[in-house]
Amino acid sequence: MKKIITVIGARPQFIKAAVVSRAFAANNVVEKLLHTGQHFDTNMSDVFFDELEIPRPTWHLGIGGGSHGQNTGRMIEAIEHVLMQERPDWVLVYGDTDSTLAGALAAVKLHIPVAHVEAGLRSFNRRMPEEINRVLTDHVASLLFAPTTAAVSHLADEGISGAAVLNVGDVMFDAALFYGAKAETASAILSTLSLTSKSYALATIHRAESTDDPDCLRHILNGFAQFAGIIVLPVHPRTRARLSAAGLRLPDNIRAIEPVGYLDMVMLEKNARLIVTDSGGVQKEAFFHRIPCVTLRSETEWTELVEAGWNRLAAPSGAETIAQAMQAALGTTGKSIAPYGDGNAAGKIATRLLEEIAS
Numbered sequence: 001m002k003k004i005i006t007v008i009g010a011r012p013q014f015i016k017a018a019v020v021s022r023a024f025a026a027n028n029v030v031e032k033l034l035h036t037g038q039h040f041d042t043n044m045s046d047v048f049f050d051e052l053e054i055p056r057p058t059w060h061l062g063i064g065g066g067s068h069g070q071n072t073g074r075m076i077e078a079i080e081h082v083l084m085q086e087r088p089d090w091v092l093v094y095g096d097t098d099s100t101l102a103g104a105l106a107a108v109k110l111h112i113p114v115a116h117v118e119a120g121l122r123s124f125n126r127r128m129p130e131e132i133n134r135v136l137t138d139h140v141a142s143l144l145f146a147p148t149t150a151a152v153s154h155l156a157d158e159g160i161s162g163a164a165v166l167n168v169g170d171v172m173f174d175a176a177l178f179y180g181a182k183a184e185t186a187s188a189i190l191s192t193l194s195l196t197s198k199s200y201a202l203a204t205i206h207r208a209e210s211t212d213d214p215d216c217l218r219h220i221l222n223g224f225a226q227f228a229g230i231i232v233l234p235v236h237p238r239t240r241a242r243l244s245a246a247g248l249r250l251p252d253n254i255r256a257i258e259p260v261g262y263l264d265m266v267m268l269e270k271n272a273r274l275i276v277t278d279s280g281g282v283q284k285e286a287f288f289h290r291i292p293c294v295t296l297r298s299e300t301e302w303t304e305l306v307e308a309g310w311n312r313l314a315a316p317s318g319a320e321t322i323a324q325a326m327q328a329a330l331g332t333t334g335k336s337i338a339p340y341g342d343g344n345a346a347g348k349i350a351t352r353l354l355e356e357i358a359s
């Protein structure tokens with residue numbers, strides 16, 4: 001029987017895979033999930049499988065917590081072992097994590113074709129581990145599912161074009177539409193936290209560039225301290241560890257909570273007056289729910305949102321820049337744009353992979 005093995009390992013990949021796995025199930029495609037273990041805490045992993053109804057992984061490698069080299073190396077070895085036994089027709093990978101690259105490398109060396117969802121994104125900052133992972137994965141993939149026209153052009157600039165590249169739209173948009181409606185009834189997070197709509201800002205910080213340098217973290221916290229109002233901050237495990245190592249205390253207006261499940265996150269996003277983040281996914285979700293956003297980076301892969309005025313960049317190199325950008329963003333909207341497809345990216349991915357498998 002023809003089959004696809006999907007390699008996932010980190011929080012945003014669970015959300016993306018949820019919508020694509022549902023489209024596979026609707027099309028009778030046999031998909032088996034391989035979870036590398038990159039994110040393993042209950043609230044960074046299990047909650048997504050439960051509430052988004054993702055099929056249970058057939059393999060759980062339990063690889064996480066090491067350096068990039070350690071994780072990627074161990075993952076390649078373990079994924080190769082599974083692929084040699086299973087011999088799938090395709091390997092599907094998502095985004096830009098070490099799990100993405102490990103899955104892609106293990107597969108191509110066994111001559112198993114790789115499909116990459118979220119192909120063609122570029123920050124043009126090669127110091128980001130994510131940028132290295134996505135560039136290398138794109139260059140070994142046989143099918144590249146790009147989320148935007150900008151992503152298609154980036155691939156063309158690197159010599160990747162033709163039938164292998166397909167602009168299907170963004171699977172995160174599919175997820176926001178599908179689970180956004182569900183969250184309205186399924187999430188009780190606002191009452192649990194005693195929050196009312198539009199009474200708070202929502203922030204997330206987790207990237208290596210924001211958290212590894214204590215000065216950078218200090219600027220972010222000092223910028224947040226100047227904001228007149230509550231900031232709800234679901235604290236990523238990496239950020240918690242870095243804050244504690246640097247001995248940094250959160251300002252009084254920060255409401256720190258544990259990471260939440262996706263339905264609660266969507267609810268927190270929809271009802272925020274402002275979103276401040278260094279996350280790729282959260283920047284876009286701010287736009288999907290039409291909430292003004294400040295991105296704590298000096299560049300972004302999702303440039304269309306900055307150009308249309310939905311998002312502002314504020315490099316975390318000074319507290320003032322951050323505080324000013326947050327103040328300026330409050331109450332703003334952007335131009336009417338629709339760069340992320342029609343909400344059926346997952347269906348298009350499933351259809352194309354089915355065609356490939358059948359041919």
Ligand code: UDP
Nearest residue numbers: 011012234259260261262265279280281282
């Ligand atoms: N997210 C979540 N709970 C949280 C924080 C984030 O469900 O406490 C979701 C968020 O809505 C988005 C995804 O996780 O869909 C983003 O993941 P992350 O920021 O870790 O990665 P990135 O998008 O930057 O790759």
